[in-house]
Amino acid sequence: MTTARDTGSFDYIIIGAGSAGCVLANRLTASGRHRVLLLEAGGRDNHFWIHVPLGYGKLFADAKVNWLYATEPEPDLDNRRIIQPRGKVLGGSSSINGLLYVRGQAADYDHWRQLGNTGWGFDDVLPYFRKAEDQERGADDYHGEGGPLSVSDVSEPHPLCEAFIAAAQQAGFPRNDDFNGATQEGVGYYQLTTRKGRRWSTARGYLKPALNRSNLKVVTDALATRIVFDGRRATGIEYRQGGALHRARANAEVILSGGAFNSPQLLQLSGVGPADLLRRHGIDVVADMAGVGSDLQDHYQVRMQYRCTEPITMNDVINSWRHRMGEGLRYFVSRKGLLTIGAGYAGAFLRTRPELATPDVQIHFLIFSADTAGAALHPFPGFMMSVCQLRPESRGFVHIKSADPAAAPAIQPRYLSDRFDCDTTVAGIKLLRGIMERPAIRRYIDTELVPGADCVSDADMLAYARATGTTVYHPTCTCRMGADAKAVVDTRLRVHGFEGLRVIDASIMPALVSGNTNAAAVMIGEKGADMILEDARAGTLAGAA
Numbered sequence: 013m014t015t016a017r018d019t020g021s022f023d024y025i026i027i028g029a030g031s032a033g034c035v036l037a038n039r040l041t042a043s044g045r046h047r048v049l050l051l052e053a054g055g056r057d058n059h060f061w062i063h064v065p066l067g068y069g070k071l072f073a074d075a076k077v078n079w080l081y082a083t084e085p086e087p088d089l090d091n092r093r094i095i096q097p098r099g100k101v102l103g104g105s106s107s108i109n110g111l112l113y114v115r116g117q118a119a120d121y122d123h124w125r126q127l128g129n130t131g132w133g134f135d136d137v138l139p140y141f142r143k144a145e146d147q148e149r150g151a152d153d154y155h156g157e158g159g160p161l162s163v164s165d166v167s168e169p170h171p172l173c174e175a176f177i178a179a180a181q182q183a184g185f186p187r188n189d190d191f192n193g194a195t196q197e198g199v200g201y202y203q204l205t206t207r208k209g210r211r212w213s214t215a216r217g218y219l220k221p222a223l224n225r226s227n228l229k230v231v232t233d234a235l236a237t238r239i240v241f242d243g244r245r246a247t248g249i250e251y252r253q254g255g256a257l258h259r260a261r262a263n264a265e266v267i268l269s270g271g272a273f274n275s276p277q278l279l280q281l282s283g284v285g286p287a288d289l290l291r292r293h294g295i296d297v298v299a300d301m302a303g304v305g306s307d308l309q310d311h312y313q314v315r316m317q318y319r320c321t322e323p324i325t326m327n328d329v330i331n332s333w334r335h336r337m338g339e340g341l342r343y344f345v346s347r348k349g350l351l352t353i354g355a356g357y358a359g360a361f362l363r364t365r366p367e368l369a370t371p372d373v374q375i376h377f378l379i380f381s382a383d384t385a386g387a388a389l390h391p392f393p394g395f396m397m398s399v400c401q402l403r404p405e406s407r408g409f410v411h412i413k414s415a416d417p418a419a420a421p422a423i424q425p426r427y428l429s430d431r432f433d434c435d436t437t438v439a440g441i442k443l444l445r446g447i448m449e450r451p452a453i454r455r456y457i458d459t460e461l462v463p464g465a466d467c468v469s470d471a472d473m474l475a476y477a478r479a480t481g482t483t484v485y486h487p488t489c490t491c492r493m494g495a496d497a498k499a500v501v502d503t504r505l506r507v508h509g510f511e512g513l514r515v516i517d518a519s520i521m522p523a524l525v526s527g528n529t530n531a532a533a534v535m536i537g538e539k540g541a542d543m544i545l546e547d548a549r550a551g552t553l554a555g556a557a
């Protein structure tokens with residue numbers, strides 16, 4: 013057995029410098045009273061394409077910044093494996109994501125509270141969204157100004173987006189210029205986590221301003237391999253860096269911010285998880301907790317693509333070296349243009365049935381087309397959009413496949429395993445086709461490339477969804493907050509039954525929110541930091557209330 017090198021003691025050890033981890037590192041070190049170790053498996057965020065918004069397309073398959081996970085064969089998707097990119101770099105997934113700033117619906121957080129999570133209703137979390145935000149349009153009842161997370165409008169409108177928005181209005185849906193305002197419903201442009209045309213990850217917004225604090229130590233290229241326990245109290249961690257094993261001690265708390273795949277994985281590797289799974293891999297059971305890694309929820313999207321009648325799409329720019337150079341130059345001079353686009357340009361949150369209280373599908377509209385995410389753009393004018401069901405019923409899991417901390421866990425979201433999800437997805441495809449029939453967009457459509465004219469019946473549409481759909485990259489809920497037998501953390505994000513141990517990242521969501529998940533992960537980081545500091549002031553340890 014290798015002996016670990018002692019790398020000292022800290023008040024708080026944060027595992028993972030992602031969306032939530034960077035928020036924690038900033039907030040916990042601000043007073044200067046607490047010594048914090050922030051550990052990150054990936055490296056510094058100096059990759060060129062991290063900082064150019066459209067560059068996210070180049071990071072899907074780049075092992076320098078990405079864990080490059082994939083699901084197990086999905087039984088309801090014709091046994092396909094679905095790629096699962098995750099940021100492995102300072103900023104975590106906020107450094108490689110599609111930059112869309114969407115919080116979800118007020119009703120999502122009220123639902124969290126209804127599930128018994130006191131303190132997590134919309135009125136409770138809104139102050140944290142506002143605190144985090146530096147909204148380009150200024151502050152109002154829903155938005156904050158002066159916070160570390162820059163949120164900006166798209167740099168300019170585009171005729172195809174205008175056509176899509178107008179067509180949705182012709183189909184009877186309202187225009188909405190703020191999906192994070194009084195209501196989410198409607199069609200309009202997305203806002204992005206950018207500032208002056210550059211990505212605004214949590215590494216950029218939260219960590220960078222804290223880097224010169226003497227009470228913060230950031231260790232990169234360091235893989236946490238095990239939480240160290242003294243009985244039911246977390247006292248430190250072990251990590252591997254540069255081929256050596258290290259041990260760091262935590263006087264107050266160990267905080268897991270490894271994200272929805274890695275946080276449950278590390279708990280399981282440390283003996284906290286389903287006992288039979290742990291025993292199968294020769295891991296001593298510290299606590300038999302069936303909920304660790306269960307209830308995985310993710311958004312699933314189905315793409316529809318159109319050949320465009322006019323050469324005004326991004327395909328036409330990217331496929332011409334002259335236009336490409338022009339766009340590059342424009343970006344470097346004015347920070348405008350195609351290089352500032354995120355994973356959706358325009359979008360919509362719509363109800364597939366009028367009797368619903370809130371939207372149940374999200375649309376991402378893009379001015380380019382390609383066979384798969386990150387693939388070469390089509391050699392002809394094209395555009396695409398995707399439909400995604402917002403509140404899936406399908407549940408999956410994350411389970412270690414080996415006791416080796418460097419081995420990827422088994423990930424199985426079980427997309428479309430619930431009939432309700434299938435029906436909503438099919439309803440979403442029909443709804444989109446209805447919009448595409450409207451005159452405002454009709455003039456730009458030469459052909460529907462996929463699903464195409466042969467896809468007619470509900471069964472055809474479902475078969476298409478199963479054969480071609482993919483993730484929207486929103487895995488959550490694998491260390492769910494709650495008080496039931498499978499809940500992993502309580503409402504102060506303390507792991508049930510333990511002292512000095514919290515999970516603070518997207519994995520604690522009790523249910524997936526109706527939108528993209530970065531804003532919510534940042535909010536969770538902000539609220540989690542506040543609770544830790546409150547407990548520190550009161551002299552209470554995590555779990556010892």
Ligand SMILES: Cc1cc2nc3c(=O)[nH]c(=O)nc-3n(C[C@H](O)[C@H](O)[C@H](O)COP(=O)(O)OP(=O)(O)OC[C@H]3O[C@@H](n4cnc5c(N)ncnc54)[C@H](O)[C@@H]3O)c2cc1C
Nearest residue numbers: 028030031032053104105110111112236271274518528530
């Ligand atoms: C390709 C892609 C596109 C997306 N698009 C959007 C979008 O447009 N809008 C949006 O709102 N959301 C989007 N998301 C989702 C959003 O970015 C995530 O939900 C959010 O970043 C999750 O935050 P987190 O703190 O839970 O985890 P992460 O940000 O993933 O952070 C976890 C960190 O922990 C580190 N880590 C993990 N295990 C260990 C270990 N054992 N030791 C040390 N370090 C470890 C990881 O390397 C990582 O840096 C996207 C995600 C991806 C991957």
